[in-house]
Amino acid sequence: MLEAQLEPYTRLRENISKRDRSLREKVVSLEEAASFVQDGMKVGIGGSTMSRTPMALIWEVIRQRRKNLSCSRCIVSTDGDLLFGSGVSDHIITSWFAQGILWGLSKVMRHHVETQKKNYEEWSHMGIGMRFRAGGMGVPFLPMRAMLGSDVMKQRPEAKPVNCPFTGEKLLLVPALNPDVALIHVQRCDQYGNAQIDGLQFMDIDLALAANRVILTTERIVSNDQIRRAPDQTKIPFFCVDAVVEVPYGSAPHECFGLYEPMLKHMESYVAQVNADPVNGMREYLERYFYEPKSWNEYLALIGMEELLEASQRGRSIYND
Amino acid sequence: MLEAQLEPYTRLRENISKRDRSLREKVVSLEEAASFVQDGMKVGIGGSTMSRTPMALIWEVIRQRRKNLSCSRCIVSTDGDLLFGSGVSDHIITSWFAQGILWGLSKVMRHHVETQKKNYEEWSHMGIGMRFRAGGMGVPFLPMRAMLGSDVMKQRPEAKPVNCPFTGEKLLLVPALNPDVALIHVQRCDQYGNAQIDGLQFMDIDLALAANRVILTTERIVSNDQIRRAPDQTKIPFFCVDAVVEVPYGSAPHECFGLYEPMLKHMESYVAQVNADPVNGMREYLERYFYEPKSWNEYLALIGMEELLEASQRGRSIYND
């Protein structure tokens, strides 16, 4: 397990040295972008819970029927359901996994973990954060002071409790997590991948630096001139990014800070359907919303104009004061 | 040496628990703010080289004739000269110490290190950064991959080269640096200390989190409402901050991003004077510019209206495009 997770430094460096890090246009279609995700890969997912989830990419990866993905995200909600339920992933590394506190336990997660023996690998929230951060810093581990004493730690032989060589204090060393590919949704970026993130940034910056490939979806593509006018607003530098796709409402039905809040009517009907029957309910949901639509816009149309507009009104209201 | 530097976790926590971290107004005079710096303290200094140096605070600390300060800053320029030359500090922790590349070696630094046996403790730039970062994270060390193999490392028994317990790779563990007090200059903050920093932020965020007290000088004090309208622009949270002073041109003769560039005429005459005679030249400079003026504004008047206006014109030009 550990060996599969922690890459030696020379391999990490070799991977990066092979990437084309020049300032080049990298706008592609959603289909092309999702094809960076190949069977068996470690996939890091940006955002958290129901916020700035790269849902359009997850949607397309599921449509491309990938297999055996090992996915990591700080907090997983319906995206985790869909990754397990569609069969693309059998391993999810996170700190919390349910559809959202409004709906209690995820019957989908329970089904796949309790009876299908899929792997929900639990770390503390900070543990996930320090693993991405170590990955982004190019070090094999970071020390932290949580998880110690808990059964969460006991289940994680990948982490090492040690005595501090300076102070003798007990510390936990958590190993770097360098996903093969990261999927991240942002409010705006340029055609090179210089990305701005408004509001909550979660662990996306560390994740982008840690991953060996980064795929960005963005609500809009802006000019490089606009980026260069406020370089201190750039949160992810272009040379970390391998593909850019403009996908308005790319987090739907989740939220995107300042643009739209979660589409809770859709979420509620989703939860009712899949929790009532985690197998058939999920299959029917995927059929209707994931496999049948010809495009992301057709999927949005199924969520419905009214819900999109209402979510947008609520989303924008954060700037009304 | 190490014992003096690395504080046990329980003491760090105790220090913080005693600080009043409530949302309270903390605007004071420059004199009061500087009096947080007491003899023998470890003082962390924000900015870098000639940029966003908390010069007004350094000016006032020197006027208050403190002693035995141990100062740390990522890169030191004329501020280091003044700290050694005025006698307030006999120990400077940094990665580079000269007046600025335009002027070659600092004769003042050389005099105090070569003949007065003051301590210029050299770390790599990233080494200083990781020490502040460890301090800000509340861990006793961070691992890094530089300094290894160099004589810079050999001179630093405070750092520990180790074999990574995960990969066997050689790593250097650098100890946390938690200054007793940090001096930081920002473009704007509110009366509680919520600070925005434009452009280059250097190591100031880590430093603010690491220090046991933080004193902010600011070009302007804005309303808390303004801060709350763009909370993702806040770089230092109020509960890290213990005092706020509004000091326009608080980095003069150094620069403050977007507001003024370095006042190079003044710098040049300073360098000529102190390099010609590091003892008497410095004494005369301090007398004229530091001890004699009745206020910071009087000091600015000595630098001169023309130079201030010209530096401001250049400083603001970064936003002209």
Next chain:
Amino acid sequence: MTEAQRYTATEILAILSARQLRDGQVVFAGVGIPLLAATLAQRLRCPGLTILFEGGVIGAFVEPGKLPPSTNDQRCTKRANMVLGSADVLLLLQRGYVDVGFMGGAQIDQYGNLNSSFIGDPAAPKTRLPGTGGGNDISSLTNMIVAMKHEKRRFVEHVDFITSPGFIRGDESRGESGLPMGGMFRVITELAVFGFSERSRRMKVLALNPGVSREEVQDNTGFSLDFDETTAMTEPPTDSELQTLRLLDPERLFTA
């Protein structure tokens, strides 16, 4: 109207939890009752209470009727003083800037250990629960207030799995495990307010909720509780507390 009819179990939970907070404190709050109770305290008595959320928020003032569905939603940032990365907001706990952590709980034991990971054997669980989220970090690094429903299956002698550590096995075991700071401070339920004894670190009743008997608390608890002459009786919710609470959550998202 009898006392018990004036408010629901969740309402008294939120109100008594809010009473535990002090003005000027920095509190790290989870979603649901903690978020609601911290916001209630802020509106009633503690305008200078600083609320942190796991999503990366410092000093928010959540709006009445707009409670966020998670602590990672944009609503959590309303009138915040700062928005930052979520690893960074957790590191503030580690560094020591936070006075109180405030969470809900699914299962707790006599030493204040919380389980939100597994019911039954973790190797073959009867129920896989959502997991720790920030709970483990918060409870490892600061003083904790927990608000939860009082049921015998939730108040057990030993939790099936220590997700978020309290005092582990009591006495000095928390510190010896590498957690020198923090620990359980209060547990609030619809029946009583609990603390932890200074030496043994076992849970003890500090005060009974209005109209609740010692027997009722003991009967709903899976381990023996000590009562003594210092066990107090909590003042009932005031009208102002109830009104403000209902104003905050008019749709009864968290107070159903």
Next chain:
Amino acid sequence: MTEAQRYTATEILAILSARQLRDGQVVFAGVGIPLLAATLAQRLRCPGLTILFEGGVIGAFVEPGKLPPSTNDQRCTKRANMVLGSADVLLLLQRGYVDVGFMGGAQIDQYGNLNSSFIGDPAAPKTRLPGTGGGNDISSLTNMIVAMKHEKRRFVEHVDFITSPGFIRGDESRGESGLPMGGMFRVITELAVFGFSERSRRMKVLALNPGVSREEVQDNTGFSLDFDETTAMTEPPTDSELQTLRLLDPERLFTA
């Protein structure tokens, strides 16, 4: 006009340094000649060259006539793609995003080790130099180009102090010291362009500058240099190179 009169020693240094860079590379540049040379390369042949500065800058286009007095000045951020913390920009080196580090040097030895800390015994130095700055980090973590003045006292057999490591003691000693990546790639002086032999990791002459003899290079070097039939002669600076350089630094801040 003879060849040597067409340009100053610093000008040829900047021009030959600029020629070492390739379009599309990510280069971490120090202040002075490196900044100037990287900017020159960007203007002449490499519009897609990404320049990083220690102050926390990615992808700047420094303006002609507005060279910054340090890499921590706001001028370094001109038309940058990103401005970030200075520890974070250094971590990009550690993670591996940078192709080339580009620095000046005060003293270098046969294995490409640089000294910018002490002349004489570090315990009682004759001269305390400014120190490493980011130099140690850059040279530890990526492939290096060094541009420096060629004098016998600067090109020594062993530096007094290894501030920024090259190949340490040659052979495998760099990797064995914990630096598996990077190392010295090129040293550029006003006399010649140097590389390092693949096995021994000793400095070797790749090409002589226009009008410079082997003897002149050896006479100005404190250790023996190998020349062979592959030692080339560098093409002289073109008019376009000289014009653009002079446009960038009209006040001759770094090309005096």
